[in-house]
Amino acid sequence: MEIKIVFDNTNLNEKFIPGWGFSCLVDKTVLFDTGEKSDYLFKNMENLDIDISKIEKVVISHDHWDHTGGLWGLLKKTEDIDVYGCSNFREEFKKKVVSFGGNLILTEGLTKVKNNIFATGEIAGNYNGSFIAEQALLIKGREGTIIITGCSHPGIIKIIKEVKNSFPEDKIDFVFGGFHLMGRDDREVELIVEKFKELKVEKVGPTHCTGYEAQVIFKNAYKDNFIKIAAGKTFEI
Numbered sequence: 001m002e003i004k005i006v007f008d009n010t011n012l013n014e015k016f017i018p019g020w021g022f023s024c025l026v027d028k029t030v031l032f033d034t035g036e037k038s039d040y041l042f043k044n045m046e047n048l049d050i051d052i053s054k055i056e057k058v059v060i061s062h063d064h065w066d067h068t069g070g071l072w073g074l075l076k077k078t079e080d081i082d083v084y085g086c087s088n089f090r091e092e093f094k095k096k097v098v099s100f101g102g103n104l105i106l107t108e109g110l111t112k113v114k115n116n117i118f119a120t121g122e123i124a125g126n127y128n129g130s131f132i133a134e135q136a137l138l139i140k141g142r143e144g145t146i147i148i149t150g151c152s153h154p155g156i157i158k159i160i161k162e163v164k165n166s167f168p169e170d171k172i173d174f175v176f177g178g179f180h181l182m183g184r185d186d187r188e189v190e191l192i193v194e195k196f197k198e199l200k201v202e203k204v205g206p207t208h209c210t211g212y213e214a215q216v217i218f219k220n221a222y223k224d225n226f227i228k229i230a231a232g233k234t235f236e237i
Contacts, residue, residue, distance in 0.1 A: 001116070002026075003235055004048050006024055006050070007024075007035030007036075007231055008229060009207065009208055012230045012231060016044050020035075021066030022061075022066075022207070022208045026117060026139060026148075027114070029055060029057065030117055031055050031059070031074075035069055036066045038070040038072060057082045057084065058071060059135070059137050062153065064151070071083070080103065082105055083097045083102040084107055084113065085105070086134070087133070088122060089133055107121040108121055109121040109122075116140040118140075118166075120138060120162055123159060124154060136148060143174075144170055144174075145170045149175070151180050152178055152180040156179045156180065157195045160199055174204070174205065174237065176204065176206070177206075180209050184211070186217065196221075197221070203225040205226070207229040
């Protein structure tokens with residue numbers, strides 16, 4: 001199964017526009033998050049040879065602008081797309097999806113998006129002292145389960161544990177996306193890395209809101225199993 005990183009804070013090369021936020025395309029048909037701006041999203045899709053007409057489903061991790069910004073332009077360009085959100089997303093977001101012609105699907109728990117691809121459903125998080133609903137995308141890959149996160153406001157360890165509860169027999173092969181560790185104390189990040197090891201996470205790809213310093217700590221711990229994530233990167237799982 002192919003994954004293409006469509007949007008990120010960093011880029012593979014100058015062909016791809018970096019920006020605040022995250023987006024990746026899974027199996028040519030499932031888009032996870034949409035970055036901050038549709039113009040940037042479309043330009044990167046063009047340079048990745050992505051056929052927008054083949055996108056059938058969009059899974060939104062949480063309803064912040066840097067993960068939903070490209071959605072509105074995408075809905076204008078396409079028809080009959082399923083948009084997966086959480087029940088406790090803001091009403092403004094839910095109404096806007098419907099007004100733009102999207103088929104809004106609210107996930108309550110683990111939800112099958114298509115064969116071997118799932119949304120975790122809502123996991124409670126905290127943002128600036130207030131409740132926030134977030135979900136992650138899961139892929140049943142050849143080597144185990146892959147977890148893709150938007151910003152990990154609930155806590156990246158909490159998300160991994162939720163996934164292990166859903167698939168207790170599966171190995172966690174790869175976790176990538178935003179880990180929400182920017183500005184955290186180095187020792188706190190080191191303890192989180194230790195938890196990753198305890199949970200037997202094989203490979204990591206922290207990006208977006210993880211923060212550069214935290215990424216370095218993960219890289220030093222995971223060495224060859226640290227995967228650099230950037231807009232324009234394509235890989236198979």
